[in-house]
Amino acid sequence: MEKIIDIEERIPSLRKKRKRRMTFTFSILLFLFFLALFLILYLQSSWSKVQFIVIEGTEIVETQDILKLSGVAEGESMWGFRTNEIAKRIAAHPAVSEVKVNRSDLTTVRIQIIEHEVVGFRADNEKQLVLSNGEVYExxxxxxxxxxxxxxxxxxKAEDRLIAELSKLGVAERGLLSEITSTPSNADPYLVTIYMNDGNTVITSAVQLAENIGHYPSILQQIPDDQKGIVDMEVGIFFKSYDAVYIEEGEEIQIEEEEAAE
Structure with missing residues (x-):
């Protein structure tokens, strides 16, 4: 026989359940009210505005150029832009290799730049920089x-290959080079003449420039300290002093390639 529960016995439990539901609903509504109030106050305060724009990593690119490309200005809403869209605009700059844009410290927009490496410059204008991607940036x-x-x-094609080879060199190795001019021959259209900062001249193919310049310090060890001249790396490695070239005094020195390769 089923037990019969009087409705009067169930009323207190029903009241408790209803009270719990009402308390929960009220708590949710109260939370949403304060959340909306907080958002309104936040959006109207200076804490929701861009107060600082930090640009990092620029060396050859003007920070004002990056700022202009970003389209962001102090005082604007921190949430009125998309960081990926800003990054795309900045990445279109010919001297920019990589870019990251993010919001930080509540009111700061941080733009981090990695530039293409500078491998040289145009001889007729020192401020026209030749970049590792082949672009020329003033x-x-x-x-x-x-x-x-x-x-x-x-x-x-010869210049493109030269730029690629210069990109393989470190800053210190590129610092050895003063000027490079194209001096193609019938045998090698990529042949270049390099005027070194120490007074010597190097003749080499642009195809092997990075490898040959890497050997240059050890080549110097086989050249008399009091002599300056031409290091010819077309076939093998030979040194001839300027005296031997211009006034026919002195001899050509064959450089030991195994020692140069060390």
Whole structure:
């Protein structure tokens, strides 16, 4: 026989359940009210505005150029833009290799830049920097701080190969080079003449420039300290002093390639 529960016995429990539901609903509504109030106050306060724009990593690119490309200005809403869209606009700059844009510290927009490496500059304008991606970018900084002057390149393929090889060199190795000019021969259209900062001249193919310049310090060890001249790396490695070239005094020195390769 089923037990019969009087409705009067169930009323207190029903009341408790209803009270719990009402309390829960009221808590949710109260939370949403204060959340909406907080958002309204936040959006009207200076804490929701851009107060600082930090641009990091620029060396040859003017920060004002990056700021202009970003389209962000102080005083604007921190949530009125998309960081990925800003990054795309900045990445279109010819001297920018990589870019990251993020919001930080509540009121700061941080833009982090990685520039393409400068491998040289145009000889007729020191501020026209030649970049590792092949672009030429006119900057306010002097190109001689970064690499050699590039002269007389009519062969675009030869110049592209030269730029690729210069990109393989470290800053210190590029610092050895003063000027590079294209001096193609019938045998090698990529042949270049390099005027070194120490007074020597190097003749080499642009195809092997990085490898050959890497050997240059050890080549110097086989050249008499009191002599300056031409290091010919076309076939093998030979050194001939300027005296031997111009006044026919002195001898050509064959450089030991195994020692040079060490």
């Amino acid at each position: 900057s306010s900084v002097a190109g001689s701080l970064y690499g050699p002057a590039l002269l007389d390149f009519q062969n675009e």
